[in-house]
Amino acid sequence: MQPVIFALLALITLGAAAMVVTTRNLLRAALWLILAFFGIAGIFILLNAEFLAVAQILIYVGAIATLVIFAIMLTRNMMDPSQPRFNEQWGVVGGFAALLFVVLAAIVTRVTWPVAAGDVPADTIQRLGSDFVGPYVVPFEVASVLLVVAMVGAIIIARERE
Amino acid sequence: MVPLTWYLVLAAGLFCIGVFGALARKNAVGVLMGVELMLNAVNINLVAFWRHTAVGEMTGQLFAIFVITVAAAEAAVGLALFIAIYRQRRTVNVEEIDTMKG
């Protein structure tokens, strides 16, 4: 059963992602992006990372995608359909992105990963929380400072100047 | 259970699509969306490795959360920048932003 779900989710995610980068209308691209985020959240659930899946939906869909849509709407003629979608180097980029995918896929399938099967502990979320305020407290605090700085910075940058 | 390799290939695919978006899109918001896809690909890798190699430690998930945090900060600042640039130049076409040229 799981492989089927995986295949389905992968299809949704990759398809939506492909639409994100190719659609002419930016607003539609943002909506496709939301679908891709949902697909990734499904992958996380498949990997037994339920908390992360919820965080993914809350942050990416709830915040980032919304922000993107707002930005698009604030700068309306950004989605002028007469504008070309891609810059002039898109052909090269496409070629090399495909090459990169082939190479990466070849590498990840060839390497023997140190797979260690194990059951997911029941108290994942509890552990996550205690790790954040335990061994990872410094990065955690730095991340919170980063968020504050980003917030202040965003306000200052986007503020209208006389 | 789905093998690790499948996830990795999926992530590689998502990453390459993101690369394409980031490097080929003319519109700055489109570039940003490509970058978000790349970051998500990284997250899939982190969580997949956590599940398949080190399920006892939470490092993989922790890092994924840090990545999400950074992505949120990046999106906020990035979009604010676009709005500021748009206000000044009436465009967010990445190609026209070439002040790095000496």
Place this chain on the structure above:
Amino acid sequence: MQGIFKLTALLPFLPFLAFALIVLWANRDKKLSAGLAIGGVGLSWVLGWAIAFTTFGIEGFGEHPFRMFRDWLPTGRTWQAFGFAVDPLAAAMLIMVPFVCFLIFVYSVGYMGVGKPESEHDERGAPAEPGHVDRLASRFFAYIALFATGMIGLVLADNLIMLLIFWEIMGLCSYLLIGFWFARKYDDPKQITPKEAGLKAFLTTRIGDTVMLAGIFLLYVQTKSLSFADIFRPEMLEHLATTTVNVPLIGVTPWATVIGILIFFGAIGKSAQFPLHVWLPDAMEGPTPVSALIHAATMVSAGVYLAIRTFPLMQAVPHGPALQFMAFIGAFTALFAATIAVAQNDIKRVLAYSTISQLGYMFAALGIGAYVAATFHLLTHSFFKALLFLGSGSVIHGMEHGHHHFELPIADCGLADPHSTAHNPKSEIRNPKSFDANDMRNMGGLFRRMPRTAWTFIIGGLALSGFPIITAGFWSKDEILSDAFNGHTVVFVTLALAALLTAFYTARQIVMTFFGKPRTAAAEHASEHDSIFAWMTVPLMALAVFAVAGGWVGIPREFPVLGALSTNPFHHFIGGLAEALEIHVEELPFDSVPLLTSLVVALGGLFLGWLVYRKARPAGHQVEEGEYMASPQQFVDPLARPLGGLYKVLQNKYYFDEFYHAVFIRPVQRLATWLYRVDDLWVIDPIVDGVGKLWRGISEAGRWLDTHIVDGAVNGIAAVIGWCGGFVRVIQTGKAQNYLLVGLVTVSVLLGAFLLLPK
């Protein structure tokens, strides 16, 4: 008592804190910024001396240095540590570095005019008018505080990674501070501006740094560690000296030699040794405290410090090519730069070449194995060279004040053209063509007008020339010469000649600046009575004390009469470290030949310089006795005629700048232009046009064929051409996406190669 060592980590942190506070919070208040910088480095100074003096009391400290470190950076299966160490070498440097930094910071308060009003004529990033504060003075203090972090951290670094980090911090500060007056422009397009000089310094040292980085990588590959304590274990050095590598063209060489020479290149760049010496004289475009701090006392000696630190590696192969190379470069540079210094007219440039020459002295000393003597000279040189630079800064300010106070009243009386001065005093003072306060030909007779500066400068000059017995320079130079005399005749002769020239140009400088009659009105009216000179002359006096007394800690025990009074504590202290590192050092038996040599070259050089320049004055038929020169060109150097063409060569620094410009810079520029042409005019565009036309013709002829196929093909070809164009044009378009594409191409191709190539 040992507890004080735990505070070691604070030493670099305190100035860094000052830097952060100035940048984030205090930068609007110039006085507060200066106070923070001085406070930060002052605390470092007190603490540094406390630590250093504690180590002097510990017997056998060299065998058991203090280390504190924490694993920090994972590199595969090993960890790089974040750590500091205090050993005798670091302790000796701790005596010098924070103290000199502190004095120079105090001096900068006066030099930058902190406390004076801002001038409305002043532009940001240009030197302030006399009597006014520099507009960016806060920034200046932030930069020099960051620099102090770099230097103190470098001295205390426990491993090569730490050393590299602080090394690069200093490089950055050097760049920022040389270009501190970034808005300054000169009339003469050939004269290098501060902005260009900063770039030149940064890029030139980068060459050395890159080679050094290669050396560090190789060292890591061979030893799996970058900690000094690990690398310098005898087993490890033995391993490095015995395992060999086949270097193309040179042959089988031990790793220790290869790595030693590569790392030495970093020192060549940083210490401005031949052939990378070209940046240091131009670095004098920075404010004078910067020249004193970075380009005389500390950063340039960091190169020597690196060579001393890694000396066990260099001499893992005893008397091997690494040491010979170092001795050769050092001795050659010592003589080479001294000859150039003889023919320079800019007061700071003379000192710059003198610095290059003295650093060459130290490398030569290290190259012949005189580990203690090199360290000793490094310390004494820092004191008296900082003194000389600060003195020259004081002279320059005095001249500017003289010029300023002289020009304006005359204009007011209507004696001079009012357009040039009264209505536009800014352009008059700024215009470097009109008056160059750095030019020694404009000076003369300053001794009466600036006595405090003159006395201290002369003391510094005597120490630099190695004036016997009383000055520090004599003892350190004498020790190097006697080490060289002991079996290194070529080095000995070269260094003795360099010392002779050193004494000669020092006498020339002192006589031209302070004695004789004032040659310009500015020199006539120069003074040191302004309040800023109080800040500037006190550090001069403190440094003058050290320029004299600093040498007394290293008087050899075998020296006649005085030796009986001396215990030579310096040799004992550093020697303890050398023994722990299995470096062979011994106090040599007294020999009268090197002693007589250093006496003769110092006194003879000074006397010759005085003899030649005491009567030097503007050429008689152009300028009457008692009148001022109209331009510095009227001053004829007494050496110019006897030396003829050679004098011109020396004055132009052997044309090295021109040579590098023709051989390296011009071809690169040409290549860039040519590639641009190839891209836009000759190849890509015609191909695009040609192919486009061709296909249009075919498609028109075959319109009845499937239009879509043809169109598709045209688009395809255009896309191919576009890709090629994109490839070539990818260089310097200014578009971020183009740059990222280069990264994508590189990564995918490298990964593909990794996949396909046989393991």
